Amino acid sequence: MELTARDLTVSRGGVPVLEGLSFTLKPGQVLVLRGPNGSGKTTLLRTLAGLQPPLAGEVSLPPEAIAYGAHADGLKGTLTVAENLAFWASVHGTRDIEPALTRFNLLGLRNRAAQSLSAGQKRRLGLARLLVTGRAIWLLDEPTVSLDAASVGLFADAVRTHVASGGAALIATHIDLGLEAEIFDVTPFKADPDAPSRTPAAFDEAFT
Amino acid sequence: MIALLARDMRLAIRAGGGFGLGLAFFLIVSTLVPFAVGPEGAVLARIAPGILWVGALLACLLSLDRIFQLDFEDGSLDLLATAPIPMEGTVAVKALAHWITTGLPLVVAAPVFGALMNMPEPGYWWIFVTLLIGTPALSMIGAFGAALTVGLKRGGLLLSLLVLPLYIPTLIFGAEAATRGIGGFDNTTPLLMLAGITAASVALLPFAASAAIRINLR
Structure with a gap:
């Protein structure tokens, strides 16, 4: 690696x-x-x-x-936080999004639509994606x-x-x-x- | 890949996803034509299959730029390019999602809209069959066009100009097969040609489209 x-x-x-x-x-x-x-x-x-x-x-x-984290987070505004993360998790063949949500303090936001998040919250969700990729x-x-x-x-x-x-x-x-x-x-x-x-x-x- | 298909379908159905846009456009075309052409039933019955095919084709064209543009703008396409799904698979799945959310509703609605144009009874069956065989090619060719123009701001005009000539063979054979079927003639040849175009598009264009996307991501 x-x-x-x-x-x-x-x-x-x-x-x-x-x-x-x-x-x-x-x-x-x-x-x-x-x-x-x-x-x-x-x-x-x-x-x-x-x-x-x-x-x-x-x-x-x-x-x-490789897990690439760009300027843009690749989030879909009409999907909820959990749905966004679950999508990237299943694309990468992992299932469990709870540790990623916990680590970036997103548990309370999990059912909010991503478009209603603040810029910082979106970024946290974008970074949580790194954890669910399982990449090194x-x-x-x-x-x-x-x-x-x-x-x-x-x-x-x-x-x-x-x-x-x-x-x-x-x-x-x-x-x-x-x-x-x-x-x-x-x-x-x-x-x-x-x-x-x-x-x-x-x-x-x-x-x- | 199933996750990607499920996501694209969910995005299309949620607010602002564009689901129903093609269908509404198709309905508008089918209802306006009788007003423009006049109420003579015989004339309408004769032109109905052609109008329905043109309407379906334009309705399909309307939503093409959404296939990749939104994912490009929010960075998802970069992330999908580094994901374990091969880009060819991504393209094929996104074309399939476009077909399910745009093409399939047109196929189902076409016989009903045919009734608005006094289409004779065998036409319901033939317009359904020809659109069912032909619309996957429209989505796949459209996805290729969308892949070519993905990096361009307001690339919709260029996309239409690129894709329209590629749609013409599908239109010719689709409308011909429907017209011949309605007239009671043998339409095996145009049907086979239509199926051949769809099969070739689905087999070859994912590779061309993914190459175009890789270049546009640079």
């Missing part, structure tokens, strides 16, 4: 944003991605999650190990947006428990979560988009 990136170049819209990235995420490890807005953290996470191919280099990871490697993109201090604590606890049971997490965030984590700053890997060697490649990106 180890995620390894070797000499990775990731691109957004055909333009390389980060290049020469190499790192390993081992079980039990939390890696915090740092970098200014627009530095390519989301692009890197999407590439690692397999949503887009890397421009160069390779990612090696065990199959079906969490790739999280700014998971604490719109969470209050208490909820950030709940989230940090969830990550701690997950890591203690052999999981791993790669988290792009701007705040200090109070976790024992290594910091991985992506700024030094910023790609030079004007490098002449790769301009032609961008043109036939759609056909490769």
